Amino acid sequence: MVRFVPMKTEPPSSDSFRPRKRRSNYTARGVTILDVARLAGVSTATVSRVLGGTERVSPERSQRVYEAVQQLNYQPDRVARRLRAPGRQLWALVVSDIENPFFTSLARGVEDAAHESGAVVILCNSDLDPEREKRYFEIAVTERVGGVVLAPSSPRVDISVLLQAKVPVVVVNQPLAHAAVETITSDNTTGGELAAEEFLAHGYRRIAAIVGQTTAQGWSNRLIGLRERLAGRGGAVVEVKYMNNRIDGGVEAMEQLLAQRDEFDAVFVSNNQMTVGALRALHAAGLSVPQDVGMIGCDLGSTPMTYPVEITSVNQDPRRMGFLAGAWVMESHDEAEERQTTYLTPLLSRGDSLLHHAPPS
16 A cells, blocks of 8 residues: 655755654664665665575675664564575474483584574473473474474384474484484493493402483493493393482482492493482492492583592593584485484593402402
């Protein structure tokens, strides 16, 4: 609709020639990409190309666009942009326990990759709750995210809502049991073998294990590696406690083990949080590492520790894991493309939590 404004017949006053503050008018009605284009003296398509970085624009025109954006305080409508071209600007990272420093490092890696591509990451904490996890998946579909990086609460997580919506998904830390998706994890069997070799080198033969839920492939593979390497060298896993991968789980498991203290001489803990809990239980019982019991934990490299002795640890690299996952999201993937599993090699960080222990005769 065109609105006509009648001309004034009286001569203009000197006040009418005073410059007006254009910015206040823009602020009143909201700045649009058309306003930026007019002020910069370019087309709206040029403004879009400059702000989106999708095509080359001359430095002189780009500078004019940026100056107009700054002068008008223009804020692009990111929601509308995603509706026109759902894509790479918004990613979702879903982790199972944000209080675990492992996932903090993982998030840093994903953010590093996102920053390189100009994307923004929204962080979702499932708190090991499958229903909460499912709700985040539905939000990711609604928001038309460019990809989801998932550290699942269990191998049985249902991601069908993401796959049906053709949202790119990459799983990290532990694989899913029933979905063929891109996966980046660690060679956890090797991690268990590294722990076994270190126990054996210090003379420990009877090892108790505190591990996560039995259905989690990562924890079970660490236990498999530990058991097989010990068995081949005259050692054994004499007791296993399955817990919840949190500090209270480590406390409870160690308290149960201490009731049968004479059956083991060292403890392997497959998770950083449970290692902290196990140490607390030992301290409460008046026992210490390594004088009373040897110990090897996992992923303590990403976990602040206050224990007076440095605990030997089998460490993954969560930051690298997160970066590789983010790098995969950045790329374009054919739906028919075969999904792969990438295994990162864990490393052993030696501390002072093992004595040179004489094995039982």
